[in-house]
Amino acid sequence: MKILVAVKRVVDYNVKVRPKSDGSDVDLANVKMSINPFCEIAVEEAVRLAEKGLATEVVAVSVGPKQAQEQLRTALALGADRAVLVETDESLEPLAIAKCLKAVCDAESPDIILMGKQAIDGDNNQTGQMLSALLDCSQATFASELTLDGGKAVVIREVDGGLQTLELSLPAIVTSDLRLNEPRYASLPNIMKAKRKSLDVKTPDDLGVSIAPRVTLLGVELPAERQAGIKVDDVAMLVDKLKNEAKVIS
Amino acid sequence: MLPQRVIEQLIDIVGESRLLFEADDLQRFGVDRTTLWQAAPCAVVLPGTVEEVQSIVRLANQCNLAIVPSGGRTGLSGGAVAKDGELVVALDRINQVIDFNPMDRSVTVGAGMITGHLQQFAEEQGLFYPVDFAASGSSQIGGNIATNAGGIKVVKYGMTRNWVAGLKVVNGAGDIIELNKGLAKNNTGYDLRHLFIGSEGTLGLICEATIQLARAPLESSVMVMGVENFAEIVDVLTCFSRDLDLSAFEFFSQQALDKVISHRGHTEPFKTETAFYALLEFEHSSPDILDKAMALFEHCVDVGWVVDGVISQSQSQAKNLWKLREDISGTLWQWQPYKNDISVRISRMADFLEDVDQLVMEQYPDFEVIWYGHIGDGNLHLNILKPEAFSVDQFHSKCVNVSEEIGQLLAKYEGSVSAEHGVGLLKKDYLHYSRSAVEMDMMRSIKRAFDPNYIMNPGKLFD
Ligand SMILES: Cc1cc2nc3c(=O)[nH]c(=O)nc-3n(C[C@H](O)[C@H](O)[C@H](O)COP(=O)(O)OP(=O)(O)OC[C@H]3O[C@@H](n4cnc5c(N)ncnc54)[C@H](O)[C@@H]3O)c2cc1C
Ligand SMILES: Cc1cc2nc3c(=O)[nH]c(=O)nc-3n(C[C@H](O)[C@H](O)[C@H](O)COP(=O)(O)OP(=O)(O)OC[C@H]3O[C@@H](n4cnc5c(N)ncnc54)[C@H](O)[C@@H]3O)c2cc1C
Numbered sequence: 001m002k003i004l005v006a007v008k009r010v011v012d013y014n015v016k017v018r019p020k021s022d023g024s025d026v027d028l029a030n031v032k033m034s035i036n037p038f039c040e041i042a043v044e045e046a047v048r049l050a051e052k053g054l055a056t057e058v059v060a061v062s063v064g065p066k067q068a069q070e071q072l073r074t075a076l077a078l079g080a081d082r083a084v085l086v087e088t089d090e091s092l093e094p095l096a097i098a099k100c101l102k103a104v105c106d107a108e109s110p111d112i113i114l115m116g117k118q119a120i121d122g123d124n125n126q127t128g129q130m131l132s133a134l135l136d137c138s139q140a141t142f143a144s145e146l147t148l149d150g151g152k153a154v155v156i157r158e159v160d161g162g163l164q165t166l167e168l169s170l171p172a173i174v175t176s177d178l179r180l181n182e183p184r185y186a187s188l189p190n191i192m193k194a195k196r197k198s199l200d201v202k203t204p205d206d207l208g209v210s211i212a213p214r215v216t217l218l219g220v221e222l223p224a225e226r227q228a229g230i231k232v233d234d235v236a237m238l239v240d241k242l243k244n245e246a247k248v249i250s
Numbered sequence: 251m252l253p254q255r256v257i258e259q260l261i262d263i264v265g266e267s268r269l270l271f272e273a274d275d276l277q278r279f280g281v282d283r284t285t286l287w288q289a290a291p292c293a294v295v296l297p298g299t300v301e302e303v304q305s306i307v308r309l310a311n312q313c314n315l316a317i318v319p320s321g322g323r324t325g326l327s328g329g330a331v332a333k334d335g336e337l338v339v340a341l342d343r344i345n346q347v348i349d350f351n352p353m354d355r356s357v358t359v360g361a362g363m364i365t366g367h368l369q370q371f372a373e374e375q376g377l378f379y380p381v382d383f384a385a386s387g388s389s390q391i392g393g394n395i396a397t398n399a400g401g402i403k404v405v406k407y408g409m410t411r412n413w414v415a416g417l418k419v420v421n422g423a424g425d426i427i428e429l430n431k432g433l434a435k436n437n438t439g440y441d442l443r444h445l446f447i448g449s450e451g452t453l454g455l456i457c458e459a460t461i462q463l464a465r466a467p468l469e470s471s472v473m474v475m476g477v478e479n480f481a482e483i484v485d486v487l488t489c490f491s492r493d494l495d496l497s498a499f500e501f502f503s504q505q506a507l508d509k510v511i512s513h514r515g516h517t518e519p520f521k522t523e524t525a526f527y528a529l530l531e532f533e534h535s536s537p538d539i540l541d542k543a544m545a546l547f548e549h550c551v552d553v554g555w556v557v558d559g560v561i562s563q564s565q566s567q568a569k570n571l572w573k574l575r576e577d578i579s580g581t582l583w584q585w586q587p588y589k590n591d592i593s594v595r596i597s598r599m600a601d602f603l604e605d606v607d608q609l610v611m612e613q614y615p616d617f618e619v620i621w622y623g624h625i626g627d628g629n630l631h632l633n634i635l636k637p638e639a640f641s642v643d644q645f646h647s648k649c650v651n652v653s654e655e656i657g658q659l660l661a662k663y664e665g666s667v668s669a670e671h672g673v674g675l676l677k678k679d680y681l682h683y684s685r686s687a688v689e690m691d692m693m694r695s696i697k698r699a700f701d702p703n704y705i706m707n708p709g710k711l712f713d
Contacts, residue, residue, distance in 0.1 A: 012564050012565045012566075013564065013565065013566050014564075014565035014566055014569070015565070032469050032564075032565060034563060034564035034565070034566075035563065035564065037564075037566070040564075074563045182517055184517070184520075185474075185517075185519055185520065185560035185561075185562070185563075185567060185571070186560060186561065186563050187520050187558060187559065187560050188473070188475075188544065188547045188558075188559040188560060188561055189551070189558065189559070191544065191561065192544065192548065
């Protein structure tokens, strides 16, 4: 069984992002970039399946700039066997990424495609679903548990109000939620070994995919700043403020 | 009990609501993080200005009332313990940013400001306050200065002392004195500011501090490596610090890691178990720095010092790796540990470690001993956990014996009985292992000069 796992390079989860001074976009100059946390979980899941002997090959794929090789090397260090980068400096919408991934899937024919449920840069939560439509294959989003059973995948999904269990025929797309697993650290010996693993670079043109944007970004701004709270001396003052200033009670 | 007359005078100075007598206030303000002494202050007073502090100290001089200065009470040596009816003067209310000067890259703050708030303020200005440790969310700048706190970034940034550009203090005699006024160069005789740094409340009350801020650090990576032999941690340190500018180098034992993982639910760095772990951090000061670090790691593996290792791939991972080290102290709390905070020069560390290890194995065969510390600074935290069967007193008296032997060993290696936590009540009996009789006499003379009536934190540091 072959697993393809998608890996996106995004702003590090701990960075406080700011708009550029002209408000045209998020300022990414000198900002720490990392692997999208949900993709990291997807990689971990793929590697665990390989370690259990359930997967024979794990291929990590990223669509993004040249520097996304760093995140692919991380995936290789975590245990992926080889990597493919679809290199482009264009700003990428979910559909463009899904199309690129489709082209890679057509060439690789994976049985399972593991992805993050969303990337924390755009928070779109669209790519997995779009890829499923393009490939016309089954999908299970928001997975918190994945088991392989014969030729089927059984996925427990986190849905509003509880858990849902799906049985999927393969090939299938599974997108990871936070509780699917806890990713390991990349070990230094494995990082060194990862340097010798193969990393293919292609372009969207090579794959015959058009990634031209369909959405124009008009501007980015910070949310309105929240006012600091105040301390009141006693209940009477609290009631007075609620009545006369906040006007939430009468 | 305070005489009614004194109570009235204190209320005149600070107002009724700023003078506390309730049992839980006395308990809360009367002890630090040590668990060996009972809180018994006569009252707690919360001044709001330097002038109020001065009035309190003058009053205390008139009625011969002992004062215990209180910061965040995160101290680990009993410096902020009031066990003999002293008046606790807590600086909590003097905690404002008084003046920020971007040109000098310095900020003047009230001494009661929480360390973490200063770090946050610096960050908001695009700058950095580099003194950091697990208690910085509760400790105060005044307390940090009074103990010359160290922490996890000393390898690169040094101790609190390095960042104090000026102080406004009230000495034991009740004078308000401005020391150094934020100047970078000021060769006008004795630098009294430096006497207050590390004085543990025995010379006077630190009320305001002008703090130098650093440039914001670059992106950094954290590595954790497994090491089998105690002494080889020093080899790893030497190897890395020769070629990299480290911003931290810490170590901890497998037992420490086990406890942190089982009590805090953290993930282990890697599956291979090793006796010790070294944690280091470096900034990305050049494009090839990661390759350099990797090559050093390879070398350490090749010569057999290091067995396995990981490196952070994101800031979340860096933070999580740090937690393995930073959560040790808090995790050990439930065992009421006897804490040794000792240091020797790095060049003597390997031999010293071997000797202490042997001493501890002989002396504490049935106690659980946990090692960790800021080993990049030659600073070891040796924690002895209290077995349940022992009472606190029994346990303490047993530990005191061993402390004598560790003291002798430190004297032989010209080390310190208190690397960064200060002397307080806990270490004063061992001070003579690090300071000569002449030095002790001079320290007493200095105290007399600042605090003629001996009202400032009496019984701490020395008798
Ligand atoms: C989990 C944990 C981790 C720690 N890690 C470290 C570490 O890595 N490095 C380190 O150095 N320390 C460490 N400590 C010890 C402690 O946090 C430091 O000593 C800290 O500087 C104490 O500050 P504080 O405000 O809590 O002082 P307190 O405990 O309130 O007081 C300490 C001493 O300073 C005096 N004092 C306080 N404020 C003033 C003032 N305004 N004027 C005059 N004297 C004053 C007190 O009288 C007392 O003698 C740790 C403590 C804990 C609990
Ligand atoms: C051309 C020139 C340029 C200079 N530039 C600078 C400069 O850029 N920065 C700067 O800081 N200074 C400068 N100086 C001043 C001077 O050189 C420094 O103050 C220097 O440190 C003095 O050292 P010294 O050995 O000559 O001391 P001395 O002049 O011999 O003594 C200076 C003081 O130190 C005491 N003293 C000397 N030796 C000892 C000792 N072993 N133990 C105890 N006390 C001792 C003396 O009693 C005296 O009080 C300059 C001087 C000249 C002539």
